[in-house]
Amino acid sequence: MEGPSIVIATEELKPFEKQKILSSNRENFIGMRYIGSRSWGKHLLLTFSKINLRIHFLMFGSYRIDNPRENRIPKLELRFKQGIVYFYSCAIKEIPDGFEEDYDWTIDTMSEEFSKPRAKKVMLSKPKSKVCDLLMDQTIFAGVGNIIKNEVLYLQKLHPDTRIEILTPKEISDLIKVTIKYCHQFYEWKKMNVLKRNWKIFRKKKCPVCLGPIIKRPTGKLQRISHFCLKCQPLNYV
């Protein structure tokens, strides 16, 4: 689950704010109140009256409200007066009061505080790194996942293996700008249930522009799968 989806989760949990937990599969939550949530990158940060949680959905995690998954045991289940929230296959960690101070909000791609100059500075300090790795770097672009990476590189006509050192400062600024814009676009599309139909390259077979084949292979240090069109995203150097 990528950053924009976590923002949507915080919104879907809004109706339960200030509500008391009537029952839970975790005894200690019973009787507590859910205070609210916020997101940082791919972290869903939940505040309760006596505890704070960080939920990370990793690759397979999900949450449901009111309609549980069949034959699945939730990692956490919270029943309120007007609904039940279920969290599946996620990493749940308790975090201390005042955790907000531990998070750098200028790194969170969905935050208004995101600092493009900071991202640029960090990228320029890693000239040998490849764009595919830096876009996925959660200490630069918290919340960007593999879908956003692929779509942004396609929009910018950048080959995933492009090294930072061959980009002009303007190209780096544009890459950052488009990444942040796409994160918000992803959020809008997901809310409207039209996200998948708007993918241009991710899990596609043909390039929507030149109709050429889309290459699908692991790239960079991270070796995460990249989808790209060699004709539209050429690698212009060795």
Add this chain to the structure above:
DNA sequence: TCCAATGTTTCGCC
């Protein structure tokens, strides 16, 4: 039916 994959952390080795 099989298997890659919207991801991160930890561990051991050099």
Add this chain to the structure above:
DNA sequence: GGGCGAAACATTGG
């Protein structure tokens, strides 16, 4: 101590 790769974890849509 840093960097790296492997492994662990865990699920399901295509």
